[in-house]
Amino acid sequence: MQTKRDVTATGESLVDIRDLEVHFELRGGMLKRLLGMDTGTVKAVDGVNISLKRGEVLGLVGESGSGKTTLGRAMLGLARSTKGSITYHERGGEGQTRERVVSQLKGADLRSLRTDLQMVFQDPNAALNPSMTIEAAVGHPLKIHGIAKGEDLRPRVAAALERVGLAPAEQFMSKYPADLSGGQKQRAVIARAIILDPEVLVADEPVSMLDMSVRAKILQLMVDLKKDLGLTYVYITHDLASAKFFCDRIAIMYLGRVVEIGPTEEIFADPKHPYTKALLKAIPEPDPNKMVPRDLPRGEIPDAAKPPLGCSFHPRCPEAVAECGWESRDLRVLLEEHWTRQETTSYEEEQALVGSLDRLDDPQKTVTLGSGADSARVRGLLDRIRQENPSEPLWSGVDEISETGDGVEVRFHQGFDPELRPSGGVEVACVLHPKPVTVEPFRPE
Amino acid sequence: MLNRLLAPFRNTTGLARWILVTGIVITIAFVVMAVFAPWLAPLDFNQQKVDGVKLPKLAAPSDDYWFGTSDQFYDVFSRVIWGARTALVVVTLSVLFSVLIGVPLGLISGFVGGWTDRMLVFVMDALYAFPTLLLAIVFSFLLRDALGGGVTAAALSLTVIYIPQYFRVVRNTTVSARESTYVEAARAIGAKNSSIMGRYLFGNVIQSVPVIGTLNAADAIGTLAALGFLGFGIQPNEASEWGYDLNRALDDASSGIWWTALFPGLAIVFLITGLTLVGEGLNETVNPSLRKRRIRKVEMPPNEPTTALVEGRTR
Numbered sequence A: 001m002q003t004k005r006d007v008t009a010t011g012e013s014l015v016d017i018r019d020l021e022v023h024f025e026l027r028g029g030m031l032k033r034l035l036g037m038d039t040g041t042v043k044a045v046d047g048v049n050i051s052l053k054r055g056e057v058l059g060l061v062g063e064s065g066s067g068k069t070t071l072g073r074a075m076l077g078l079a080r081s082t083k084g085s086i087t088y089h090e091r092g093g094e095g096q097t098r099e100r101v102v103s104q105l106k107g108a109d110l111r112s113l114r115t116d117l118q119m120v121f122q123d124p125n126a127a128l129n130p131s132m133t134i135e136a137a138v139g140h141p142l143k144i145h146g147i148a149k150g151e152d153l154r155p156r157v158a159a160a161l162e163r164v165g166l167a168p169a170e171q172f173m174s175k176y177p178a179d180l181s182g183g184q185k186q187r188a189v190i191a192r193a194i195i196l197d198p199e200v201l202v203a204d205e206p207v208s209m210l211d212m213s214v215r216a217k218i219l220q221l222m223v224d225l226k227k228d229l230g231l232t233y234v235y236i237t238h239d240l241a242s243a244k245f246f247c248d249r250i251a252i253m254y255l256g257r258v259v260e261i262g263p264t265e266e267i268f269a270d271p272k273h274p275y276t277k278a279l280l281k282a283i284p285e286p287d288p289n290k291m292v293p294r295d296l297p298r299g300e301i302p303d304a305a306k307p308p309l310g311c312s313f314h315p316r317c318p319e320a321v322a323e324c325g326w327e328s329r330d331l332r333v334l335l336e337e338h339w340t341r342q343e344t345t346s347y348e349e350e351q352a353l354v355g356s357l358d359r360l361d362d363p364q365k366t367v368t369l370g371s372g373a374d375s376a377r378v379r380g381l382l383d384r385i386r387q388e389n390p391s392e393p394l395w396s397g398v399d400e401i402s403e404t405g406d407g408v409e410v411r412f413h414q415g416f417d418p419e420l421r422p423s424g425g426v427e428v429a430c431v432l433h434p435k436p437v438t439v440e441p442f443r444p445e
Numbered sequence B: 001m002l003n004r005l006l007a008p009f010r011n012t013t014g015l016a017r018w019i020l021v022t023g024i025v026i027t028i029a030f031v032v033m034a035v036f037a038p039w040l041a042p043l044d045f046n047q048q049k050v051d052g053v054k055l056p057k058l059a060a061p062s063d064d065y066w067f068g069t070s071d072q073f074y075d076v077f078s079r080v081i082w083g084a085r086t087a088l089v090v091v092t093l094s095v096l097f098s099v100l101i102g103v104p105l106g107l108i109s110g111f112v113g114g115w116t117d118r119m120l121v122f123v124m125d126a127l128y129a130f131p132t133l134l135l136a137i138v139f140s141f142l143l144r145d146a147l148g149g150g151v152t153a154a155a156l157s158l159t160v161i162y163i164p165q166y167f168r169v170v171r172n173t174t175v176s177a178r179e180s181t182y183v184e185a186a187r188a189i190g191a192k193n194s195s196i197m198g199r200y201l202f203g204n205v206i207q208s209v210p211v212i213g214t215l216n217a218a219d220a221i222g223t224l225a226a227l228g229f230l231g232f233g234i235q236p237n238e239a240s241e242w243g244y245d246l247n248r249a250l251d252d253a254s255s256g257i258w259w260t261a262l263f264p265g266l267a268i269v270f271l272i273t274g275l276t277l278v279g280e281g282l283n284e285t286v287n288p289s290l291r292k293r294r295i296r297k298v299e300m301p302p303n304e305p306t307t308a309l310v311e312g313r314t315r
């Protein structure tokens, strides 16, 4: 173990993730599948491009459900990719590298990859086999890969345990996970991960389940291990504050996509994507006098099985513009929000006017509300709602409202699904970036 | 290790522990009878003569024959003792076989999933739905040709009945344990499927097996006796069996002879009770949802008037 590697980020790619998709088939009931009905897919990771540099700490940050864990699991081949590739540049002798396409490895090849890529799990209480001693658990990787067995096992396990601060090791070897505290368990999990002397450690929210008092210690341990063992980290978290402390580079994820990626300082100094800005605002302020509202943007994180059209952040985006992908479901939310502010009588009246909202549930760019007879009144209602809050970004996305024979037709602008594009020192997926270079027309006073 | 084994025992209180201890005492009494039968029983199980002299027929209990003698010139006391050996051997074998078959099948079925799982679940459910005694009769009938009417045949016919129970429990536990983080972690360190099943799942999915095992053992005693009673069980020349003795005693009972039926009957009842108590006691202690840990009385430190307030605050 403990072979020290060059730890400064070299710019040399260690893992390349290209157009990676991990989609999960939703399992409907048996009957549904027999009838061949669409059971839907969850796009947990939906087109991600990242290259992990040797020696860096890359942060994957996003709310829960944004696909961070799935991306981390895919890097180890624990989650099957449905499209795209993950390539690990294994270091051979004499500065040579060997390319191993993780997403195509199977069986013994895939298992042998685990000597180089390892993972630390979110919940230390669940990551250790409850009926295995710490010694057996931490030593098992060596046994599996035939690196050590029998007599040789014990000193190496002891060394790994002491390396992660479980000292004296003798005291912990014969214990079962249930006898250890949360922090000690996470140390044991880390010991198990580093005992194979891996190159890459994927740490999935390694401190989020721990007490505040031990979080800093575990993070410090990870910093030390990186220095001593020359590790490259993928640090998954929903907490930007710890990412700021720990990461060289940060990738902000939303609904299976990377929406902004760049150096940590850059992201903190000049966040570009509206979602990044919102996450930054949500970091608790250490000074209680400067308490700012720290709500995440309005609304819930959408269902990953039915992501919004266009930019998937648009329903929650405070800066959204016409091209962001407005559609029928947004109109439904708007109407429902309007009705929560109404008296019961006017709500019932208005709802009868508009009719059932269920037909708005299928994403559409053109919808018809009400019936032919009431179209003028429906239109009046829409106008009134618009008057209430003219700055509501949805209206910018409405191309045209017209009365047809069947009711009021609302047509939305063509939307764009923005790709990651360089903007300043980072890459952002937002139609507002990079800022178009506009030449101010000369206007005489 | 011993500490861990005894932990559930120490965690129980009152009734649960009492049940467990009573059950263990009764069961051990029968085990002693079975093991030391050649020394404890005055005569052999099928011995009709002592020194060439035939035993009296249907003699009442006396100093010579404590539990009396039967219509076949057998000593009832010896038959009861030897019967314990038969019962325990058959039941141990059948529980052992059904664990050896049911547990691995359940583990593999739950872990592999898919069609293998569905087929096995179907077969096992079908077996489980069958009335147990009927199933045992059918199998002892089928096995009689191959194995004769001995202990092995009886054990195997009982085995078939109990396999589905181990299968179901182990399979269902495996299905949920398969998704747990520690299994994912085992994959992450590169463990093979066989290693995941053997080292990670096995130890965690067999925890209710001892409970089912003892409860099944109790049930098997009853089924074995029923088989013997109906004439499908162990033949009298193979071993002494309480159910068979009960059957023989039917006629005696109508003519006021009680000892031939009472003693084998009591033996059956006691052994079933003992094993059931062990099973229920274990269930209370092993099954965490039923277990109520003993709450230790909180010991307050002695109250010293001058510092009490300060201490109370800092604590």
Ligand SMILES: Nc1ncnc2c1ncn2[C@@H]1O[C@H](COP(=O)(O)OP(=O)(O)O)[C@@H](O)[C@H]1O
Pocket: A024, A042, A043, A044, A062, A063, A064, A065, A066, A067, A068, A069, A070, A071, A304
């Ligand atoms: N094995 C799975 N089967 C089906 N859906 C899954 C599976 N794993 C994750 N998902 C779904 O994929 C999405 C992303 O999940 P996850 O990667 O755990 O996000 P995060 O770690 O950012 O919270 C979620 O909607 C989740 O429900």
Ligand code: SF4
Pocket: A273, A274, A275, A311, A312, A313, A314, A315, A317, A318, A319, A320, A321, A323, A324, A418, A429, A430, A431, A432
């Ligand atoms: S593209 Fe940019 S502005 Fe539009 S919704 Fe998405 S994040 Fe907001």
Ligand SMILES: [Mg+2]
Pocket: A065, A068, A069, A070, A204
């Ligand atoms: Mg996660």
